[in-house]
Amino acid sequence: MQQSSDSNRFRQALGAFTTGVTIVTTVDAAGNPVGVTANSFNSVSLAPPMVLWSLARTSTNIGAFLAARHFAVHILASDQQTLATRFSQKGTDRFAGLRVGSGIDGIALLDGCAARFECRTAFQYEGGDHVIFVGEVLNFEHCEHEPLVFKRGRFALAVGKTPASSGAATSLAAAADGAFGEDFLLYLLGRAYYQIYHRMKPEIVRRTLGDAEYLALTLLGVRDGRSVDELDALVAYTGTRITQRAAERLTELGYVEREEADPVRLLLTAAGRRAVVELLAVAEAASTDAEQALDPSESLVLRQLLAKIVEASNPGIPHPWQA
Amino acid sequence: MQQSSDSNRFRQALGAFTTGVTIVTTVDAAGNPVGVTANSFNSVSLAPPMVLWSLARTSTNIGAFLAARHFAVHILASDQQTLATRFSQKGTDRFAGLRVGSGIDGIALLDGCAARFECRTAFQYEGGDHVIFVGEVLNFEHCEHEPLVFKRGRFALAVGKTPASSGAATSLAAAADGAFGEDFLLYLLGRAYYQIYHRMKPEIVRRTLGDAEYLALTLLGVRDGRSVDELDALVAYTGTRITQRAAERLTELGYVEREEADPVRLLLTAAGRRAVVELLAVAEAASTDAEQALDPSESLVLRQLLAKIVEASNPGIPHPWQA
Numbered sequence: 001m002q003q004s005s006d007s008n009r010f011r012q013a014l015g016a017f018t019t020g021v022t023i024v025t026t027v028d029a030a031g032n033p034v035g036v037t038a039n040s041f042n043s044v045s046l047a048p049p050m051v052l053w054s055l056a057r058t059s060t061n062i063g064a065f066l067a068a069r070h071f072a073v074h075i076l077a078s079d080q081q082t083l084a085t086r087f088s089q090k091g092t093d094r095f096a097g098l099r100v101g102s103g104i105d106g107i108a109l110l111d112g113c114a115a116r117f118e119c120r121t122a123f124q125y126e127g128g129d130h131v132i133f134v135g136e137v138l139n140f141e142h143c144e145h146e147p148l149v150f151k152r153g154r155f156a157l158a159v160g161k162t163p164a165s166s167g168a169a170t171s172l173a174a175a176a177d178g179a180f181g182e183d184f185l186l187y188l189l190g191r192a193y194y195q196i197y198h199r200m201k202p203e204i205v206r207r208t209l210g211d212a213e214y215l216a217l218t219l220l221g222v223r224d225g226r227s228v229d230e231l232d233a234l235v236a237y238t239g240t241r242i243t244q245r246a247a248e249r250l251t252e253l254g255y256v257e258r259e260e261a262d263p264v265r266l267l268l269t270a271a272g273r274r275a276v277v278e279l280l281a282v283a284e285a286a287s288t289d290a291e292q293a294l295d296p297s298e299s300l301v302l303r304q305l306l307a308k309i310v311e312a313s314n315p316g317i318p319h320p321w322q323a
Numbered sequence: 324m325q326q327s328s329d330s331n332r333f334r335q336a337l338g339a340f341t342t343g344v345t346i347v348t349t350v351d352a353a354g355n356p357v358g359v360t361a362n363s364f365n366s367v368s369l370a371p372p373m374v375l376w377s378l379a380r381t382s383t384n385i386g387a388f389l390a391a392r393h394f395a396v397h398i399l400a401s402d403q404q405t406l407a408t409r410f411s412q413k414g415t416d417r418f419a420g421l422r423v424g425s426g427i428d429g430i431a432l433l434d435g436c437a438a439r440f441e442c443r444t445a446f447q448y449e450g451g452d453h454v455i456f457v458g459e460v461l462n463f464e465h466c467e468h469e470p471l472v473f474k475r476g477r478f479a480l481a482v483g484k485t486p487a488s489s490g491a492a493t494s495l496a497a498a499a500d501g502a503f504g505e506d507f508l509l510y511l512l513g514r515a516y517y518q519i520y521h522r523m524k525p526e527i528v529r530r531t532l533g534d535a536e537y538l539a540l541t542l543l544g545v546r547d548g549r550s551v552d553e554l555d556a557l558v559a560y561t562g563t564r565i566t567q568r569a570a571e572r573l574t575e576l577g578y579v580e581r582e583e584a585d586p587v588r589l590l591l592t593a594a595g596r597r598a599v600v601e602l603l604a605v606a607e608a609a610s611t612d613a614e615q616a617l618d619p620s621e622s623l624v625l626r627q628l629l630a631k632i633v634e635a636s637n638p639g640i641p642h643p644w645q646a
Binding site: 007009010011012013014016017018019020022039040041042043044045046047048049050051052054075078081114115117123125126127128129130132134136137140141142145147148149151154155156157158159160161178179180182183184185186187188189190191192193194195196197198199200201211218221222223237238239268273274276277280283286287289290291292293294298301302303304305306307308309310311312313314315317319320321 | 330332333334335336337339340341342343345362363364365366367368369370371372373374375377398401404437438440446448449450451452453455457459460463464465468470471472474477478479480481482483484500501502503505506507508509510511512513514515516517518519520521522523524534541544545546560561562591596597599600603606609610612613614615616617621624625626627628629630631632633634635636637638640642643644
């Protein structure tokens with residue numbers, strides 16, 4: 001019998017079931033708040049309203065929950081990942097520095113969750129090496145915070161699924177046929193990029209700037225004092241080149257001052273800084289409009305995934321934030 | 324008392340807890356397979372291995388499960404959404420056309436899941452208007468299929484979360500300061516697009532093509548017989564224009580034939596089709612490399628989110644697949 005290896009395989013198989021993350025709290029006999037991270041939560045009954053969760057018999061907190069007449073389940077929000085970790089660690093004061101409220105029977109209540117249920121302990125059931133706690137929900141709160149998700153042992157975000165998504169296989173099949181499909185990554189990236197940039201274009205043209213001047217200006221906004229060659233190295237992969245002519249044009253417009261050094265360094269003037277702020281505001285507005293169909297977790301996930309793509313496909317271009 | 328409104332609010336609050344989706348099956352006294360979709364599943368115990376789920380007392384299948392000595396829990400994969408819907412609908416033959424295997428005691432087994440647990444009914448517990456079934460896991464299987472997720476009443480996919488993600492607020496703050504942040508959407512899109520396109524550039528140059536010729540060629544790959552003006556209308560938003568000169572260049576290279584009509588229509592030759600296949604293969608390879616840090620669900624989600632961005636930011640450009 002490979003007990004531990006079987007147990008690991010069983011854990012892994014269970015990991016295929018994605019869950020939210022909760023912190024369940026109560027108060028012990030001495031009046032101290034008690035809390036544990038649990039993803040074994042689920043709904044049970046609508047009438048009466050009931051939920052359940054389970055806790056290992058070996059948990060140091062099992063006594064407090066077995067004795068408790070009430071407990072509270074907090075469904076954590078996506079920004080409460082550190083709280084989830086804290087309430088799963090041993091030997092720390094889990095409530096230190098937290099604003100702890102007091103619920104029914106004095107049970108500890110935490111804020112900022114996606115939902116919170118105050119429960120009366122209705123049943124305690126045997127469940128192997130765990131105890132199953134069934135609570136009747138007496139009070140609950142709910143807000144629109146994005147929920148935190150746990151998947152295969154890692155924190156995650158859940159993003160709505162389009163039924164039609166057929167994946168990369170279709171794209172490959174189409175490419176073999178000599179036609180790119182609607183899920184062709186380069187097409188989607190290019191189209192999204194150019195469509196948003198297209199919204200900015202009138203603002204760029206209105207300022208009598210070209211692509212090169214626009215790029216140079218926004219890069220100087222991140223950090224100025226760069227030379228033309230340094231700026232060019234940051235954008236050459238786009239096909240647009242930043243040359244002395246772009247620097248001269250920005251100087252003529254009063255956006256940039258030359259610092260005489262070898263090589264000459266470009267500094268933003270107050271007018272240049274203002275122009276950058278205004279251009280970026282247009283870009284933000286265009287991005288926000290483009291993201292109107294996305295919820296906050298989707299916007300976050302999109303940026304995360306794009307950042308991974310940018311990192312993996314980087315042919316060695318320095319990041320604009322590097323000195 | 325606003326019973327039904329409270330009940331709806333309770334349901335909504337429970338929806339903040341994201342879950343996987345399962346189908347639980349057994350076999351009835353007559354030997355017919357029985358199955359229901361449930362997201363009330365969760366793990367209970369490691370030693371002995373135990374899981375639980377609950378079913379409404381009003382379910383037409385409650386009798387079969389109360390009588391069953393064994394049942395199987397199938398954690399659904401992301402491509403099993405239609406199966407989840409089917410097993411939650413009344414009055415349909417849920418198993419029609421499915422390949423149904425036979426497990427312990429003849430219980431119905433489905434294929435293609437992310438994980439599957441064959442269980443002995445260990446306990447049946449009261450849980451308000453539901454019965455809680457606790458099963459001891461006797462057999463289980465597990466594969467790497469992406470799991471299906473249920474969030475706030477909709478199907479979803481879970482994507483790993485980067486702790487550092489700070490969201491659009493930072494980006495806005497940075498923009499107000501005159502510097503775009505690392506999560507600036509237009510920057511991420513542009514950088515991802517140009518870096519992947521950069522990988523293709525040598526292949527385009529090697530064929531003595533320019534951006535306009537490349538774009539014209541791939542669009543003709545989707546559907547040929549278009550005029551220069553039609554092609555140009557599809558790409559003008561990118562800043563690159565397709566003119567008669569691009570058409571002439573493609574004709575010289577033997578990739579395109581002119582169909583004399585008014586306006587002249589461009590047809591791909593066999594050599595042109597081959598060139599498109601080869602160019603798209605390079606694009607696919609570059610995309611695959613760029614996606615190396617993404618798991619399959621992340622790739623799918625990225626495409627979905629980009630498609631939403633493309634749709635929301637479309638200034639009225641026809642889709643390349645439209646006639």
